[in-house]
Amino acid sequence: MDFLISAAHAQEGQAAGGGLIEFLIMIVIFFAIMYFLIIRPQSKRAKEHRSMVESLSKGDEIVTNGGMAGKITEVGENFIHVDVADGVNVVVQKQSVQSVMPKGSLKDL
Template sequence: MNFFIADAAAQSGQAQGGGGFEFLIMIAIFFAIMYFLIIRPQTKRAKEHRAMVESLSKGDEVVTGGGLLGRIVELEENFIRIEVANGVQVTVQRTAVAAVMPKGTMKDA
């Protein structure tokens, strides 16, 4: 049967191996890229949001994550009461506040 298929000639020399160190370097570079492009900016943004939520005070004009614009009327530990119109108050979680707006924003809207 050997006359139909030629025998494979073995290569002379040593087989390449030992790619473990290069693999570890590649994994370290990949982790560094992930850290600086994804993890670090997100933790910075979360820290800024936490500081903003802790500094809320009565009378601040805020926008919630759902898009409600209102003035803070009452503060509790986990919830705040926002007045969105004259006589209309909504209770939301403190963490739902997306941004603190400059004073007078509600008059312009």
């Protein structure tokens, strides 16, 4: 019956384990990859958005995060007034502006 059941052998030696230095190098490489693939591009996008929001001025044509397009009629400290149609003004937060469109884009719509 020995051919159906493998015999149990005593542990012959220690399994090869990684050292502390290899572990630290692997952790450093992992954090470097996370920095260059996630953290750095996100902070760059946030910086570009912050500078775009700070440069908003009267007459700019914008698109909000909700997809509403309009022309800025008044700029406040935290809010802007946007003319979305003839006689329709909407007040939105500056941070909700997704992008600034080129002048004359709203006439094409």
